[in-house]
Amino acid sequence: MRIVRVREFGAPQVMRIEETDAPRPAAGQVAVDVKVAGATYAETIVRSGRYPLPLPYDPGIEVGGRVTEVGPGVDPSLLGARVVATTLGNTGGYAEVAVAEAGNVFAVPDGLTLDRAVPVFQAGAVAVGVLAAMRVRAGESVLVTAAAGRIGSVLVQLAKRLGAEPVIGGVGGPGKLAAAAGFGADVTVDYGDPGWVEAVRDATGGRGADVAVDAIGGDVGAQALAAAANGGRLGIYGFASGAWTPLDAIEIVRRGLSVVGPLGIAFAKPLDEQRADAERALAAAVAGDLTTRVHAVYPLEDAVLAHLDLESRRTVGAVLLAV
Known part of the structure; x- marks a missing residue:
């Protein structure tokens, strides 16, 4: 073969x-x-x-x-x-x-093609696990970086279903802004724009995002930390930039931030719960509640x-x- x-x-x-x-x-x-x-x-x-x-x-x-x-x-x-x-x-x-x-x-449920099932089953399970680990609640503002990507796009959709408001989609390049909006982001920002952190604050009444989840790391991860509200939560689940998000312990303590590794929490769940997350994602794709x-x-x-x-x-x- x-x-x-x-x-x-x-x-x-x-x-x-x-x-x-x-x-x-x-x-x-x-x-x-x-x-x-x-x-x-x-x-x-x-x-x-x-x-x-x-x-x-x-x-x-x-x-x-x-x-x-x-x-x-x-x-x-x-x-x-x-x-x-x-x-x-x-x-x-x-x-x-x-x-x-x-x-x-x-x-794979009837009515779902393989080219729709492959992108959603594991990405959906990861997104469910990440948002659960971050304890996202209805009414909270959520910032998702890489919001036009395979997992980020699912995070945006699931955060909306949980009642988060606003859901802010961060993307790398103006060409992806419309895609993030299409996945359901209430507000979109391009982290190539030097003013994007302020745009997040503007969208949240000056407070910053209650929850920020980042898969980019490096400078973008540091800016996502800056865009989080005082007393808010930052979830780090990747380093697509090639560098992990730099963390300043003094800033974290001063601002009352919680920094979470949601992917590790999601993968530590019992296998039957991880299976249930993937099955829910496939069912949501069949029902049209989750698009890829x-x-x-x-x-x-x-x-x-x-x-x-x-x-x-x-x-x-x-x-x-x-x-």
């Missing part, structure tokens, strides 16, 4: 198609005939060597397709089922066949182009590979 493999860290071009034997599922696992794989920004960080895994490394965390084989101890009724899944060890999804633990496999946008779909052979897109910050919504 074909698989994308990384034998050295570096630019997207280090990813190359290789031929290998298809993996077989062990006890408690299934094999999925992959039709759609998600390409995520997190995978560009690993591939570049900023968060290295042992080499050779096979990228690919999220896949959609049909179960073609089940290992010992797995319900045989899964055979032939149309599913989305997170891959074993969060690797090996850019391939014709991928293996997943049965507990990380989710049936696909920026581009590339053939497996063009995985390099998918990573170039992600690193250019041009993307709105998800980037997928068709296998």
Whole structure:
């Protein structure tokens, strides 16, 4: 079978198609005939060597397709089922066949295509977990950075459903402002604009955001901290800029801020609760309560182009590979 493999860290071009034997599922696992794989920004960080895994490394965390084989101890009724899944060890999804633990496999509801299910099931579960960890309440103002991205766009929609007001979508570049508004942001700001922190304060009556959730880190993360209200909460769940948000303990104490690692809290939840979050996201997508946008779909052979897109910050919504 074909698989994308990384034998050295570096630019997207280090990813190359290789031929290998298809993996077989062990006890408690299934094999999925992959039709759609998600390409995520997190995978560009690993591939570049900023968060290295042992080499050779096979990228690919999220896949959609049909179960073609089940290992010992797995319900045989899964055979032939149309599913989305997170891959074993969060690797090996850019391939014709991928293996997943049965507990990380989710049936795709009727009426939902794989190219809509792959972008929403894990991003939705993460977004649900992040907002729960941040204890977002109706009437609170919420700032979401990367609001036009795969997870950020879901955070905006779910914050609205929780009754947050206003929901402020921060994006990198004026071309993404309309996308963030389309996902439901009441106010949109471009963090390339030096006045964006003041714009957040203006939108919240001078107070600042009660809750700010940031996946960018670096200067943007520091500005998101500045845009949070005194006594507010900052959730840090990524560092897409390549640098974590710098934190000043004196400022945090003086302003009465709470700084939270919501992703770690979400992943520490019992597995049945994490499964329920993903299933709720899939159900919401079927019902039309949660929308996804696909920026581009590339053939497996063009995985390099998918990573170039992600690193250019041009993307709105998800980037997928068709296998």
